[in-house]
Amino acid sequence: MNAPLNHLHKVSLQSKDYKDNVTPFWCPGCGHHGVLTSLLRALSEIGVDPNFLVNISGIGCSSRLPYFVKSYKMHTLHGRAGPVATGTQLARPDLAIVVSGGDGDGFSIGGGHMPHLARKNVNVTYVLMDNHVYGLTKCQASPTSRREMKTVTTPYGGVEEPLDPVLYMLTYGASYVAQSYAANAKLTTRLIKEGMEHKGFAFINVLSHCPTFNDIDDAKSFKEASDEVPTEHDVADLDAAMHVVNLANRAGRVPTGLLYRVERPTLDQRMAELVERVGGHPEYDLRKIIDLSRP
Amino acid sequence: MESALGCDDEGEEKQQMSKSDLIIRIAGEGGEGIISAGDMITQACARAGLDVYTFKTFPAEIKGGYAMYQVRASGQRLFNQGDTFDVLCAFNGEAYDLNHARLKSGTALVYDSPGGDFEPDIPEGVFAYPIPMTATAKELKSPKAKNMVALGALSQLFAIPEVSLREVIGAKFGRKGEAVVQANLAAFARGRELAAALTKTDPFAVGQAVEKRDVVVMSGNHAIGLGALIAGLDFYSAYPITPATEIAQYVAKHLPKRAGTLIQAEDEIASIAQVVGASYAGKKSMTATSGPGLSLMSEMLGMAFMSETPCVVVDVQRGGPSTGLPTKHEQSDLFLAIHGTHGDAGRIVLSVENVRDCVDLTVQAFNLAEKYQVPVLLLSDGSLAFSTQTIPYPDPDSYTLVERKRWDGEGEYKRYQLTADGISPMADPGTHGATHIATGLEHNELGMPNYTPANHEAMQDKRFRKLMTVAADMPPAEVDAGAEEDMADIGVIAWGSTIGVVREALQRLRAAGIQAKGFYPKLLWPLPAEQFEAFGAGCRRLLLPEVNFQGQLAHFVRAETSLRPESYTICGGLPFTPDMIVTKVKEMLA
Structure with a gap:
């Protein structure tokens, strides 16, 4: 059942070849267009075979992304893309799997799944398109909305502090944590590419401006708030990664680039080892199991 | 007590x-x-x-x-x-x-x-x-x-x-x-x-075996695990809950020997999501839970129906509502099992009578899920979960296994192709030329979002059309007529482990000169209405004992057939005994 660990079946395709024949339904000027472009470029640069690629999403503007990528794909339930992808990955470790979704999908309704994707080191790439607002339901506060933002549910301004996705994922034990903003296609493409090549759970938070419902963050402000992590940052040092993020948060800045990366066994590898340890194989005689229940 | x-x-x-x-x-x-x-x-x-x-x-x-x-x-x-x-x-x-x-x-x-x-x-x-x-x-x-x-x-x-x-x-x-x-x-x-050293005065002694038979002794929970292994289970997602946990315990021990995967999820929502994800990837997948977990799974069961993803969900029913009586017996999840999700969604619901059924109907559940690409719910209950019974040795080679229909590679691949029987071939990821989306949005034959009235009606019809032939895939519900050929004074309809109680009650009633028949459906949804009608036509009165307060199966029988069985419900956390059925029937006929 467990396939070779090189899950990226290679072909040679242009990034446009990864576009499915569905036009993105996002508003003009939406950051998600940029994230899609970066994803298609990353797929082309790696050379992923679309037949062995699965895009999985939940519900939200960003969760429509799979429709626009030529691949196998699932458009599932609000907040549940992570566990669906876990099932697909464990069932078929030979597939390349990309999860996409928004801040509400990933950190509000689906927030309970995040620690488990990270600690289990499920070998998928999770691209969180973080626009700090619920867009598809037309402007409600999300868990990453800045407090001063006015939305339909916070007409006088918010009353809650936002959470920081990358800080959570570092704490939860994700083995690859990175951050970018949608307008920075070069960095976003590189981070998605390296995330897909990383064996383990790769989390990439992409600040993706919503031109329609978020009037306090835009492409320009995301760019201006961002500081790429210094080249001397040691990505293997978890304490350093936490420190970079905490320092930036205190200064009201957004650290971009690869924050942390560590190699450790993935969930499917551990499963394969377990099967090997018990001498398992698909043809194992069921009678040996049934005989254990003889009186 | x-x-x-x-x-x-x-x-x-x-x-x-x-x-x-x-x-x-x-x-x-x-x-x-x-x-x-x-x-x-x-x-x-x-x-x-x-x-x-x-x-x-x-x-x-x-x-x-x-x-x-x-x-x-x-x-x-x-x-x-x-x-x-x-x-x-x-x-x-x-x-x-x-x-x-x-x-x-x-x-x-x-x-x-x-x-x-x-x-x-x-x-x-x-x-x-x-x-x-x-x-x-x-x-x-x-x-x-x-x-x-x-x-x-x-x-x-x-x-x-x-x-x-x-x-x-x-x-x-x-x-x-x-x-x-x-x-x-x-x-x-x-x-x-x-x-x-004491003087024995009572008449009791354990009997002698009539014949030596080839048997196994298993609990209902372990037997469900075995049934799944026989059916070709590849992937199981578990979340602990009384009284279903022993199914996962059994599978966790034995599935790795068959190179399959059992994973413990963070909650039941994740369990059913993982099952759907694994099934999309082409693997036979299941989870097992009890009522509270099934409540949490209901949204994804609707998605499985909509996206036509095969999956098997076992519900070992316990006393409810809410946390209820976690270790006690009840048959009270039928409403949830049949209709528990939003929108207009279908599914198949089977229920087991005894440990032997736990093996056989689990295999059947997988076969139906694979054939019809729908969620199949298998209902067990708290007393059967832990009841150990001798059953004939289940020969794994004696079961017919059904695999999902897969695309033959001819022509353009349409995941949700409108076909006569509603069944559209699936394609596992990795199949060349068949990339497609499985989605919970209403969609056309290609899986693309489509909310037109004509499309939604055509697709609902397609999805429900699949369920029309399910009854023909199962043996007809057993009619326990004893030696009765004529009109019975009383017909008793039972489901789940209550069936075994009714079997013995009917033997006693017949011994007491009462013409009694029993009807034991194992397929509860879609309800095989014609079989119910045929049985009802042969009985003067009908009784439907079940262990829940509202008379849940009786409700569906009244809704789906012309029969009006008398509902006999108890919900004290314990199963019926044969005596209770005998007494009730005698009261009815007095």
């Missing part, structure tokens, strides 16, 4: 016919070895070729509280746990008090004395055997062996096969070393001596 509806005349009738169809109840404090002593009797009787059918209750707490294990053993085929015990083995005063009302004239009592925590006032006509269980265990310096002293006494008094019991004790404690085995065997032997 117990639903005691037995009447005296029935008790007499029973005693005459079944001295070797013996029911022994061991009761005491949780942690005193009640369950292991009961298991040993069960194993020993099964080794000796007898049919066994057990029933247990235990507290929701880990330590302490009242625990009870009842073994019914017979040389004849058994269908249920019986009415009440013939022999009570009381480990303490609480166990004695709780069972006092059932200590009728003609039953036997084995109790801890002298040296126990109570001195019973023996009811008239009860055969009483005081055995100093606690004191003897202390004297032998193995205080944990109180249950072994009791087991020895029971073995001596009621002819429970001694050799088999010794083997079982050896097997049970073998891992703990020879000293432990010997200590337990010594306590067992001392129990036998103590009982031998």
Whole structure:
């Protein structure tokens, strides 16, 4: 059942070849267009075979992304893309799997799944398109909305502090944590590419401006708030990664680039080892199991 | 506590016919070895070729509280746990008090004395055997062996096969070393001596096997796990919940041997999501839960129906509503199982009668899920979950396995192609030329979002069309007509483990000259209405006993057929007994 660990079946395709024949339904000027472009470029640069690629999403503007990528794909339930992808990955470790979704999908309704994707080191790439607002339901506060933002549910301004996705994922034990903003296609493409090549759970938070419902963050402000992590940052040092993020948060800045990366066994590898340890194989005689229940 | 509806005349009738169809109840404090002593009797009787059918209750707490294990053993085929015990083995005063009302004239009592925590006032006509269980265990310096002293006494008094019991004790404690085995065997032997010194006055003795059969002894939960392995299970996502956890326990132990994967999820929502994800990837996938977990899964079950993703979900029902009575028996999730999700969604619901069904219908559940690309719910219940029964050895080669229809590679691939039977070929990821989306949005044949009226109607029709032939894939619901050919005075419709109770009740009713028939559907949804109608046409009156407050199956029968069965519901946390059905029918016909 467990396939070779090189899950990226290679072909040679242009990034446009990864576009499915569905036009993105996002508003003009939406950051998600940029994230899609970066994803298609990353797929082309790696050379992923679309037949062995699965895009999985939940519900939200960003969760429509799979429709626009030529691949196998699932458009599932609000907040549940992570566990669906876990099932697909464990069932078929030979597939390349990309999860996409928004801040509400990933950190509000689906927030309970995040620690488990990270600690289990499920070998998928999770691209969180973080626009700090619920867009598809037309402007409600999300868990990453800045407090001063006015939305339909916070007409006088918010009353809650936002959470920081990358800080959570570092704490939860994700083995690859990175951050970018949608307008920075070069960095976003590189981070998605390296995330897909990383064996383990790769989390990439992409600040993706919503031109329609978020009037306090835009492409320009995301760019201006961002500081790429210094080249001397040691990505293997978890304490350093936490420190970079905490320092930036205190200064009201957004650290971009690869924050942390560590190699450790993935969930499917551990499963394969377990099967090997018990001498398992698909043809194992069921009678040996049934005989254990003889009186 | 117990639903005691037995009447005296029935008790007499029973005693005459079944001295070797013996029911022994061991009761005491949780942690005193009640369950292991009961298991040993069960194993020993099964080794000796007898049919066994057990029933247990235990507290929701880990330590302490009242625990009870009842073994019914017979040389004849058994269908249920019986009415009440013939022999009570009381480990303490609480166990004695709780069972006092059932200590009728003609039953036997084995109790801890002298040296126990109570001195019973023996009811008239009860055969009483005081055995100093606690004191003897202390004297032998193995205080944990109180249950072994009791087991020895029971073995001596009621002819429970001694050799088999010794083997079982050896097997049970073998891992703990020879000293432990010997200590337990010594306590067992001392129990036998103590009982031998008493004068046996009762008529009870475990019967002899009619014929040696090739059997296994399994609980309902383990049998469901086995059924899944036979069906070709690849992926199981687990989340712990009473009383379903032992299914995961069994699968976790054995699935890796078959190179399959069991993963424990963070909650039931994640469990069913993982199952859907794995099934999309082409693997036979399942999860098992109880009512609270099924509530959490209901959104994803709608998605599985909409995206046409095969999956099997087992619900081992327990007492509700809400957290309810987690360790108790109830058949109260039928409403949820059949309709529990938003929107207009379908599914297949099967229910099991006994441990044998737990194997067979689990295989069937996978076959139906794969064939129709729908969620299949398999309903078990709290008493069946832990009931151990002898069943014929399930030969894995005797089962027909169904695989999902996969795309043949011809022409353009349309995941949701409109076909005559509604079944559209699937394509596993990795199939060239068949990339597609599985989605919970309404979609066209290609999977693309499409909300036009014509499309939604066509797609709903397609999805529901698949369910029209399900009944033809199952054996028709069993009609238990006995020797009756004519119009029956009473027809009893039952589902789940209540069926086994009704089988025995009907035998007694017929023996009492009442023309009685039974109807035992295992496919509950889509409800095989024609089969119900045909049965109803052959009965003057209909009774539908079920263990829930609202009469859930009765509700669906009234909605889907012209039949108007009288609903007979109990919800005391315990199953029906044959006596209760017999009494009810006699009342109806009086």
